[in-house]
Amino acid sequence: MTDQIISMHNVCKSYKMGTEKLNVLKGIDFSVDRGEFTAILGPSGSGKSTLMNIIGCMDTLDSGSYSLNGIQIDETKERDLVKIRNHEIGFIFQNYHLIPTYNVMQNIIMPLLMRGEDRKTAERDCREVVDMLGLSDRLKHKPSELSGGQRQRVAIARALCSKPSLLLADEPTGALDQQSGTEVLRLFTKLHEMGNTIVMITHDMNVAKWAERTVNIVDGQMYQ
Amino acid sequence: MRFSEILNLVRINLIQNKFKVLLTSIGIIVGAATIVCVIAIGKGGQADVADQFRNLNAGALDISYEQSEGSSGFSFGGSLPSFSGGSMPSFDGGSVPSFGGSGSSFSATASKESGSSDGSSRRSSRSGGSGMPSFDGGFDLGSMFGGSGEVKNREKITLSTEDMEDITASVPGLSEATITYTTKQNIYGGNIEETESYTIAGTLSDYAGLSNLSLLFGDYLSDTDNENKTKVCVLGYSAAKNIFGSAEEAYDSIVYIDDRPYTVGGVLAEQGSVEAGISADEAIFIPYATGIKYLTGSDISPTITVIAEDVDNIGAVAENVRSVLAASYPNAEFTISDAGSKMEAANKSNRTLTLMLIAMASIVFIIGGIGIMNVLFVSVKERTQEIGILKAIGGSRRDILLEFILEACSISLIGGIIGVAMSFGVSPLITSFSIRMEMSVTGALLALGFSLVTGTVFGFYPAWKASRLVPVEALASE
Ligand SMILES: Nc1ncnc2c1ncn2[C@@H]1O[C@H](COP(=O)(O)OP(=O)(O)OP(=O)(O)O)[C@@H](O)[C@H]1O
Ligand SMILES: [Mg+2]
Numbered sequence: 001m002t003d004q005i006i007s008m009h010n011v012c013k014s015y016k017m018g019t020e021k022l023n024v025l026k027g028i029d030f031s032v033d034r035g036e037f038t039a040i041l042g043p044s045g046s047g048k049s050t051l052m053n054i055i056g057c058m059d060t061l062d063s064g065s066y067s068l069n070g071i072q073i074d075e076t077k078e079r080d081l082v083k084i085r086n087h088e089i090g091f092i093f094q095n096y097h098l099i100p101t102y103n104v105m106q107n108i109i110m111p112l113l114m115r116g117e118d119r120k121t122a123e124r125d126c127r128e129v130v131d132m133l134g135l136s137d138r139l140k141h142k143p144s145e146l147s148g149g150q151r152q153r154v155a156i157a158r159a160l161c162s163k164p165s166l167l168l169a170d171e172p173t174g175a176l177d178q179q180s181g182t183e184v185l186r187l188f189t190k191l192h193e194m195g196n197t198i199v200m201i202t203h204d205m206n207v208a209k210w211a212e213r214t215v216n217i218v219d220g221q222m223y224q
Numbered sequence: 225m226r227f228s229e230i231l232n233l234v235r236i237n238l239i240q241n242k243f244k245v246l247l248t249s250i251g252i253i254v255g256a257a258t259i260v261c262v263i264a265i266g267k268g269g270q271a272d273v274a275d276q277f278r279n280l281n282a283g284a285l286d287i288s289y290e291q292s293e294g295s296s297g298f299s300f301g302g303s304l305p306s307f308s309g310g311s312m313p314s315f316d317g318g319s320v321p322s323f324g325g326s327g328s329s330f331s332a333t334a335s336k337e338s339g340s341s342d343g344s345s346r347r348s349s350r351s352g353g354s355g356m357p358s359f360d361g362g363f364d365l366g367s368m369f370g371g372s373g374e375v376k377n378r379e380k381i382t383l384s385t386e387d388m389e390d391i392t393a394s395v396p397g398l399s400e401a402t403i404t405y406t407t408k409q410n411i412y413g414g415n416i417e418e419t420e421s422y423t424i425a426g427t428l429s430d431y432a433g434l435s436n437l438s439l440l441f442g443d444y445l446s447d448t449d450n451e452n453k454t455k456v457c458v459l460g461y462s463a464a465k466n467i468f469g470s471a472e473e474a475y476d477s478i479v480y481i482d483d484r485p486y487t488v489g490g491v492l493a494e495q496g497s498v499e500a501g502i503s504a505d506e507a508i509f510i511p512y513a514t515g516i517k518y519l520t521g522s523d524i525s526p527t528i529t530v531i532a533e534d535v536d537n538i539g540a541v542a543e544n545v546r547s548v549l550a551a552s553y554p555n556a557e558f559t560i561s562d563a564g565s566k567m568e569a570a571n572k573s574n575r576t577l578t579l580m581l582i583a584m585a586s587i588v589f590i591i592g593g594i595g596i597m598n599v600l601f602v603s604v605k606e607r608t609q610e611i612g613i614l615k616a617i618g619g620s621r622r623d624i625l626l627e628f629i630l631e632a633c634s635i636s637l638i639g640g641i642i643g644v645a646m647s648f649g650v651s652p653l654i655t656s657f658s659i660r661m662e663m664s665v666t667g668a669l670l671a672l673g674f675s676l677v678t679g680t681v682f683g684f685y686p687a688w689k690a691s692r693l694v695p696v697e698a699l700a701s702e
Binding site for chain 2: 056059085086091093097099102106110111113155
């Protein structure tokens, strides 16, 4: 068996809409090897974000099994999921999801603070990532003072600095123009080459092409 | 997450929202300022009472007698002049009948008889008389007016050291007793050119101790002064200043009271105004017997002051005193006022006021707290997405709970500090309305404590709500 980071079997997820039950994920089988750059491609409403929330340990699954980096997530309590999110996963969101009150540096080091590091150590640990992403001269800025591409780089820096075993990106280029989108994707390729495992969710075929492997999701079912 | 880092995040958030913080904390500011002022006013009131009753002992009972209007011309008109100039006639007059009242074997009649014999055995030959006629007068009056008992205090009664000794002998639970009287006399001496009228107080040696008087110069009047009827006096602070210019110059000088020279044996320290008793600053104190001999004769209405050992027992002591005196003077109603209960009453009304003000302050605090809660709820709503992000990147419930609670605490603490500072600014304004305030560290600390508690209590629910948000939902909110 290869070194699998994500291993999902027959994962189902449904939402209750009044009396009706809406099945969003209908038995997903999905696995990602360490070091892979995978794109999950699917149309709007197909259940991509739902799947991503489950992969990111932010939502529970109704049935099936899910193990992340050897941890059986479907049997883990929320208290421990917090730690797993912090240590194993680096999130990159479509809308960046930076905290507006904090400056760039404070946003970037947040995951490290969460795991109990002090500010000094955290800032030192992030230095390398910050330099690589070209954010050194923007550290004191507020997110609102940055362009979309810069904001996404801050979000990527935040995801990277905690050295997660999995980078999880939901439509990372969705809010960016062509050029900044391409920059982000180039960065992803570089990160992939550096050995990071990346799962990227997109509805755009052209974006998916940047990945090493693409899986399709349609109406809650996955096609390899 | 480290506590210090959470604190730092709180700090950043507060700095970013200075105006909001200020608005949120207005309720707390007002509450804290109110608390400090309320406590200061309460303490000021207490200090006022303490000052006004400074010369009084908590366990003190003042016993005096007031003769009713119209009685003077009746049976005493004649008797009075005959006593003038006599030495202490009242001593025996008082002591005599009171033997009967003390519960000893003397009957009322026996006591009268023993009174006259007792009296004649003493210094003053007139003393027996002073007791006797007043009694007869009293009895006569009683029967004349139908003995209904409503006619009281028609007779002339002069309380005396004998009455005092009688009380101390018969009433248990007394630690000290003294007797005083006051009279107005013209004096001159020192810088005074025309004579001036001053309050002269005839006192015993223990008066100074009992009234908490302290001396700047010299000593208080002694027992020997009283026995020898020495012409010596102790001046109140203001009196000394008025007559001689200063306390220092007054000491050992001569002051003329009713044209007789008195050596100033001591000067009192300044006492301030008092609510009851003799206003010591303006008074001139002379030995009890000296005054009677040279100034008043028997024409005095002395006050006996006794000190109850146990302040809680003061009611019983007053009753005992009353019955001892009733046996001596059956038709007389004595005025017994107890300093403790006066003080207590004053303190009580003070406390009531303070409690009312504290209740007001509490309401202000609750309103302030609700204000904080509202703002925090809004803040949690506004920051739902932020909470979602924090949760997504590994923020635990504890971290989020702590951050929001600490934010609430900080807001209220800042409000508290501003409030306390404001109260110190406002206090001169309140004081200018002649309300006494005693600003205290305790008050300030209490206000800060209250602010903190309010912040924590009212901040907890929104913070708890925030910490319970489901990460996905929080993140999805816009
Ligand atoms: N919290 C929810 N409650 C009810 N239904 C939900 C909830 N979240 C998602 N859904 C439904 O689940 C389905 C899948 O939603 P999801 O967000 O996963 O789609 P998506 O593939 O990410 O779409 P998009 O590309 O537009 O982001 C949709 O029909 C949506 O209405
Ligand atoms: Mg989506």
